[in-house]
Amino acid sequence: MIGLTRALVECESPSGDRAAVDRFVELMADTMAPLAAVRRPSGGVYGRHLVCDVRLPRQRKSGRDKPAHILVLGHSDTVWPAGTLRTMPFRSAEGRLWGPGVLDMKGGIVLFVSAVRALRELEIPASTRVRLQLNSDEEVGSPSSRALTESNARQCAAVLVLEPGTGLAGKLKTARKGVGEYRIVVHGKASHAGVDFKAGASATLELARQIERIYTFTDLASGITVNPGVISGGTRSNVVAAEARAEIDVRVVHAADARVLDKKFRALRPYDPRCSIEVSGGVNRPPMPRSKGAVRLFQMAQRLARELDVELEESLSGGGSDGNFTAALGVPTLDGLGAVGEGAHAANESILVDRMADRAALLAKILAGV
């Protein structure tokens, strides 16, 4: 498992780098070829997606006309640019494996491969068909893979997501916030800051005022956060700025909150009537509510984990995943089944070696038992 983790981490796969992601997808296709029927649907401007219909021992038919399916979701892309390995090489130290993407989510992919290998080698029958889908564009919001995820999920009784567990306890995720991004462009009027100051309408000043207003959209008690994380504007200090921009991350627990938030963004009006405001964007991953189906899946996982002497807990995650799409379709979705560690998207990204075996065993038990 450590060897495969190393191979996957050392094959860098930043979302926007199609050639790099395709190299990773080829590596995964080779890894899965002895275990599954493999397809590589186009990812458009992103790398290819990977769909594997896993061959498991002695599948029994569980339905009269159509056997039940489980969709296992992962992603092959990472947030780390090519060349990150030079400063953040794969290493094994302090009981952990370290490196770009090791937690989010190459370690999770390794767990799945190991679970499938174990079921095959131990000849443990599975009552369901298992399809693995690895998307190439998850870290940029899944624009190209979303339709594929949804059409595969519609045929399934359950979706399991290989995203990391929450915290060093590796809690599973039965609910996730919805995620969105808004972009605001303020148009003002340029002028010479010395000669013709009054003729200018400052877009940077207008944006600063708008940001104060936008900050009031946050409601921590309701789990609503609004973060103008990036701003830019103006050209030179001696020019009254003609344009300014902001990129704003939003998170909501309930779909209704997303609609209220959207109205507030669309209702933004300039303080200075000479300025204008353009608003675009919205919530692109609907919230994954804590549904009955997700809780049932979690309780089953908890029971199976106890057989491994592991006490599992559940959590609400502020981050989104492709599980948000499948849960929104009403398909029971259990997330956070991937590796246990910390530092996703951060320099200390790492996974706990001594949790790899029990997490892989848990996945195998779920695949055999759903």
Ligand SMILES: [Zn+2]
């Ligand atoms: Zn991820």
